């Protein structure tokens with residue numbers, strides 16, 4: 021590192037002293053904390069993004085958001101050059117720079133890392149960082165800190181994209197690096213264009229009644245509702261009522277996908293007048309989506325979670341592939357057998373996994389965190405992944421897209437208007453509609469809507485694909501959550517010794533019982549998940565395993 025660069029870094033970092041007594045870690049979802057302690061972290065992540073950009077010689081994204089957390093929190097995460105999450109091998113560097121106590125040690129860490137990673141600091145080509153934020157009031161000044169960080173690295177510029185959903189920013193990074201048009205308008209055009217294309221390809225005679233076509237969306241009082249309003253103006257064929265779009269009401273307070281999925285109750289501004297109508301809920305940065313319907317005479321809901329969105333997508337894709345391959349006789353070329361797979365975590369409801377397997381699909385389990393699911397899904401020609409909480413998407417391999425384009429071109433010459441050609445066009449439209457960079461509530465919502473119309477289904481018919489097993493999630497506070505070590509996609513606890521045997525003994529008491537524990541990556545707790553054939557049994561199983569966690573690791577065991 022030359023003297024000029026070194027002195028710029030020393031000078032600017034002295035203006036962003038780290039908070040005292042706070043240890044931050046780049047968890048499953050970047051850094052998150054109370055917004056008041058984040059100035060220095062965001063500035064430093066700006067530098068990390070700039071280094072990543074030099075290293076990869078491509079555009080990188082930096083998003084300021086704390087998703088579904090309360091409005092006083094904020095956070096920062098990096099979108100890598102592919103549009104996906106930051107490469108996992110850079111996470112330890114993120115941790116160490118965020119916690120460096122003073123400018124000298126901070127700059128030293130950077131020097132060492134630049135050397136180790138061979139980052140071309142004096143690159144001739146200028147690179148850019150797309151910087152975005154959600155609607156949190158603290159976002160404005162944090163965005164300034166991010167810009168300062170980025171421009172402290174010579175040859176890198178920050179491009180302020182303003183208020184965006186997290187998936188919009190990821191989409192833009194991916195598009196830029198592919199040399200495609202990447203403005204917000206391009207994003208809206210791509211979504212609305214491919215949605216229109218799928219609507220034009222609806223089977224004839226699928227007329228649903230007004231009750232079925234109306235959709236009410238809970239925007240979590242965040243950025244998603246705002247953006248959906250813009251998108252809605254570009255669409256026809258959808259009757260949408262957007263509530264909690266942030267004009268009044270507090271971000272994520274009694275609203276949003278996380279609240280609806282975890283509490284299983286109606287969000288604010290929904291009620292008895294909405295019983296039976298199809299409803300959807302986004303989270304604070306619009307990368308999660310769940311559906312629900314309000315039940316009569318209570319504030320309870322019928323939840324249609326990420327597992328069911330995944331099942332709907334899988335069913336549709338599988339059907340289109342079947343139609344597409346129908347004409348092939350003996351000379352089926354091997355690449356026609358697209359490898360379709362689904363990826364879930366241990367939190368997926370057991371009934372969903374059984375249903376997907378019964379459809380003949382390959383189901384893979386990964387640890388919690390979309391970076392793991394995304395990575396696995398990318399190994400298929402078509403990989404569909406979802407967390408039960410509603411974060412997920414469909415990934416299409418480049419190879420499959422090329423094959424599909426080719427096939428579609430041929431069909432348009434030989435059998436225009438045929439079912440096969442329509443299936444090819446539908447699949448092509450899905451590759452454009454569904455965000456290829458990351459789970460996206462807006463693009464997911466449009467795909468759900470058009471598939472329901474395609475099937476001629478109400479939310480109830482969709483919900484009846486299979487019946488969820490009753491489940492319960494609990495959190496247990498312990499002295500040291502890192503004492504729990506898991507294996508097999510978090511389904512088995514290998515440490516502390518003996519705990520898994522004790523859990524197994526509990527599970528054995530319940531027919532179709534399933535239960536696992538794992539340390540949370542975003543909160544200082546051990547999470548317990550249990551499933552059984554009745555709600556009472558699921559609750560009992562979860563409670564008894566929570567007691568085991570307490571016995572093995574709890575505060576009581578230390579005294």
Ligand SMILES: CC(=O)N[C@H]1[C@@H](OP(=O)(O)O)O[C@H](CO)[C@@H](O)[C@@H]1O
Nearest residue numbers: 048049389390407409540541542543
């Ligand atoms: C059970 C659960 O919902 N866990 C969430 C939560 O992670 P934990 O590591 O469980 O705290 O936040 C992650 C980031 O948003 C999300 O990917 C994950 O699904």
Ligand SMILES: [Mg+2]
Nearest residue numbers: 087303305307
């Ligand atoms: Mg989110």
